[in-house]
Amino acid sequence: MNVQTLPAEKGNFNLKDYEKTVENFDWTEIEKEFSWYETGKVNLAHEAIDRFADDSEKKNQVALYYSDANRDEQYTFEDMKKLSNKAANTLKDAGIQKGDRVFIFMPRSPELYFAIFGAIKIGAIVGPLFEAFMEGAVRDRLEDSDAKSIVTTPTLLERVPVDDLPQLDTVFIMGEDVKEEGPYYDFKSRLDKSSEEFDVEWVDREDGLILHYTSGSTGKPKGVLHVHNAMIQHYQTAKWVLDLQEGDVYWCTADPGWVTGTSYGIFGPWLTGTTNVVRGGRFSPQDWYETLQRFKVTVWYSAPTAFRMLMSAGDEVVKNYDLSNLRHILSVGEPLNPEVVMWGEKVFNLRIHDTWWMTETGAMMICNYPSMAIKAGSMGKPIPGVKAAIVDDQGNELPPHRMGNLAIDKGWPSMMRTIWNNEEKFNSYFELDGWYVSGDSAYMDEDGYFWFQGRIDDVIMTAGERVGPFEVESKLLEHPAVTEAGVIGKPDPVRGEIIKAFVSLRDGEEVTEDLKEDIRTFVKKGLSAHAAPRELEFRDKLPKTRSGKIMRRVLKAWELDLPTGDLSTMDD
Numbered sequence: 001m002n003v004q005t006l007p008a009e010k011g012n013f014n015l016k017d018y019e020k021t022v023e024n025f026d027w028t029e030i031e032k033e034f035s036w037y038e039t040g041k042v043n044l045a046h047e048a049i050d051r052f053a054d055d056s057e058k059k060n061q062v063a064l065y066y067s068d069a070n071r072d073e074q075y076t077f078e079d080m081k082k083l084s085n086k087a088a089n090t091l092k093d094a095g096i097q098k099g100d101r102v103f104i105f106m107p108r109s110p111e112l113y114f115a116i117f118g119a120i121k122i123g124a125i126v127g128p129l130f131e132a133f134m135e136g137a138v139r140d141r142l143e144d145s146d147a148k149s150i151v152t153t154p155t156l157l158e159r160v161p162v163d164d165l166p167q168l169d170t171v172f173i174m175g176e177d178v179k180e181e182g183p184y185y186d187f188k189s190r191l192d193k194s195s196e197e198f199d200v201e202w203v204d205r206e207d208g209l210i211l212h213y214t215s216g217s218t219g220k221p222k223g224v225l226h227v228h229n230a231m232i233q234h235y236q237t238a239k240w241v242l243d244l245q246e247g248d249v250y251w252c253t254a255d256p257g258w259v260t261g262t263s264y265g266i267f268g269p270w271l272t273g274t275t276n277v278v279r280g281g282r283f284s285p286q287d288w289y290e291t292l293q294r295f296k297v298t299v300w301y302s303a304p305t306a307f308r309m310l311m312s313a314g315d316e317v318v319k320n321y322d323l324s325n326l327r328h329i330l331s332v333g334e335p336l337n338p339e340v341v342m343w344g345e346k347v348f349n350l351r352i353h354d355t356w357w358m359t360e361t362g363a364m365m366i367c368n369y370p371s372m373a374i375k376a377g378s379m380g381k382p383i384p385g386v387k388a389a390i391v392d393d394q395g396n397e398l399p400p401h402r403m404g405n406l407a408i409d410k411g412w413p414s415m416m417r418t419i420w421n422n423e424e425k426f427n428s429y430f431e432l433d434g435w436y437v438s439g440d441s442a443y444m445d446e447d448g449y450f451w452f453q454g455r456i457d458d459v460i461m462t463a464g465e466r467v468g469p470f471e472v473e474s475k476l477l478e479h480p481a482v483t484e485a486g487v488i489g490k491p492d493p494v495r496g497e498i499i500k501a502f503v504s505l506r507d508g509e510e511v512t513e514d515l516k517e518d519i520r521t522f523v524k525k526g527l528s529a530h531a532a533p534r535e536l537e538f539r540d541k542l543p544k545t546r547s548g549k550i551m552r553r554v555l556k557a558w559e560l561d562l563p564t565g566d567l568s569t570m571d572d
C-alpha cells in the first residue's frame with residue numbers, strides 16, 4: 001500500500017519523552033498537576049474552573065467565548081466560577097443532592113455550561129442530552145437512569161414526558177416568566193437571585209461525574225458512567241494531543257450531547273486553563289471559517305464529516321478568511337480519509353491529527369500528536385499509559401498486519417466504571433480474556449500505528465454520530481404500515497455512512513412517496529432527525545434467522561452487491 005507520511009512537528013509533548021515514558025508509565029505523575037494531589041479534596045469543577053478563578057494571573061482570562069445568531073458573549077474564569085456557583089445554589093436549593101442524575105437538555109448557550117458545572121459542583125451526575133432528541137429518546141434515558149431533575153427550555157420541554165416519570169420531580173425551565181408550580185422551576189430567575197458563593201461538594205475520585213447514553217447494536221441506548229478520576233486523562237490528552245498551551249484559543253465543534261463535546265468541549269480545555277470557543281447554531285462552511293478567523297482560533301477539534309463538508313464547499317472559500325492563527329487541527333469520530341488529510345495540508349498548510357476513542361473510553365486512546373510522523377489514514381498510536389492490541393476472538397494478541405479486534409488493556413483513568421443498571425452489559429466488554437473489546441476491527445503496522453477497518457457489530461456511524469440499528473428498527477416497527485424492518489449503514493462519501501432501512505409492509509399497504517415520507521417523519525419525531533433513514537427500500541420479506549433475528553449482514557450484502565456468505569441459519 002502506498003502510505004503518505006507527513007513528518008513530525010514540534011509540540012508540548014516530545015517523542016523522546018514518549019519513548020521514555022511508554023514503558024512503565026506512571027499515571028500518578030500526572031495526578032501531581034491537580035490541586036487535590038495536595039489537598040485531598042476532589043471535584044472536577046474546582047480543577048477546571050475555580051482554581052483558575054482563584055489565581056490572580058488567570059482569573060481575568062477569557063474562559064468562554066460564546067456566540068450564536070442572537071448572542072455574543074464572553075466570560076472570564078472568574079465569571080465562570082460565579083455563574084456556576086449560582087447554578088449550584090439553584091440546584092441545591094431545589095433539593096438536588098450528591099449522586100442525583102441531573103439531565104441537561106437545551107441548545108448550546110452559556111447557561112448550559114453553567115448548569116453542567118453547577119451540577120458537578122454539588123456532586124450530582126450530569127446527563128447531557130442532544131437537543132435534537134425527541135420524546136422517545138428523552139424518555140428512555142430519563143427512565144433508565146431514574147433521573148431526578150432536568151434543565152431544559154420551554155420548547156424542548158414538550159419532549160419531556162414529565163407526567164410519566166415519577167422520579168423526575170424537579171424540572172428547571174430556562175425561559176422568560178416561567179410559572180413555578182408542581183415540579184416546574186424558573187431556572188433563569190433563580191439563577192439571577194442565587195448567591196455567587198458556593199462551597200464545592202468534595203467527592204471521591206470514583207464518584208459519578210457524567211452519564212452518556214450511547215448506542216449499541218442491540219437493545220436500548222446504554223448509560224456509560226464516568227467518574228471524576230477521568231479528569232487525569234482529560235487533562236493529559238488535552239496537553240499532549242490537543243497540544244494546548246498558554247495563550248491558545250481552542251474550538252471543539254462537537255455538541256455537549258455527545259462525549260466529544262463534554263470530554264473535549266468542556267473538561268480537557270478548561271482543566272488546562274484554556275480559552276474555549278463555543279459556537280451555537282447550525283453548520284455552514286462560511287460560518288465555520290468566520291468563527292476560526294474571528295476568535296483567532298489556534299487549536300481546532302472537529303470530525304471527518306465536517307472536514308468533508310468543508311472540502312466540498314471548495315478551496316476558494318477558505319481564501320476569503322485569515323486563518324493564520326490556526327496551529328493545530330484534530331479529528332475524531334470516524335475514519336479520517338487520507339484524502340482529507342492531504343486536503344488539510346493543501347488548504348491550511350497543517351496536518352489534521354486523527355484521534356481514536358469511544359464514549360466508553362472517556363478520553364482519547366490512540367492518537368496522532370505533533371511530535372510523531374503521521375501516516376495518512378492511520379489513527380496513530382496509543383497514548384502513554386494505554387496499551388492497545390489487536391486480538392483474535394480468543395483474546396490472543398495478533399502480530400502486525402493481521403486484522404482483528406481492537407482491544408485495550410483495562411485500567412486507564414477515564415475508563416467507564418459501569419453501564420447504568422446493567423452490570424452484565426458492562427462485563428460483556430471484558431469477556432475476551434479481560435481485554436476491553438471496542439467493537440472495532442483494525443490492524444497494527446510494523447511501526448505500531450493502528451489502522452481502522454470497521455465496526456464488528458452493526459452500529460452505524462453517520463456524520464460522526466453513533467446510531468444503533470435496533471433502536472431505529474424498533475421505531476419503524478411502531479409505524480402502523482410496517483411489519484418488518486432491518487437497518488444498516490450504507491457507505492456515503494460525506495457522512496461516512498447513511499441510514500438505510502429495508503422495510504416490509506402490512507398486507508394491503510402500498511408503497512407511495514407519501515408513505516415513505518410518513519415513515520421517515522415518524523422516526524424523526526419518535527427518535528431524532530439523525531436517526532431517521534435517508535433511504536428506504538421495500539421488500540416483501542426480509543432475511544431472518546430461524547430465531548427471527550433480522551440478518552443485517554445479508555441486507556448489507558444486498559446493498560453492496562457482495563456475496564451473502566453463510567446462510568445456514570436463515571429461515572426458509
Ligand code: WTA
Pocket residue numbers: 214259260331332333334335336354355356357358359360379438439440452454455461464465466
Ligand atoms: C468510531 C466518539 C475511525 C469507532 C468519540 C468507535 C473512529 C466509535 C474514530 C465510537 C477514528 C471514533 N477512526 N473510527 N479516529 N474515532 N471512531 O462512542 O467505530 O460516539 O468505536 O465516540 O466511533 O463512537 P462514540
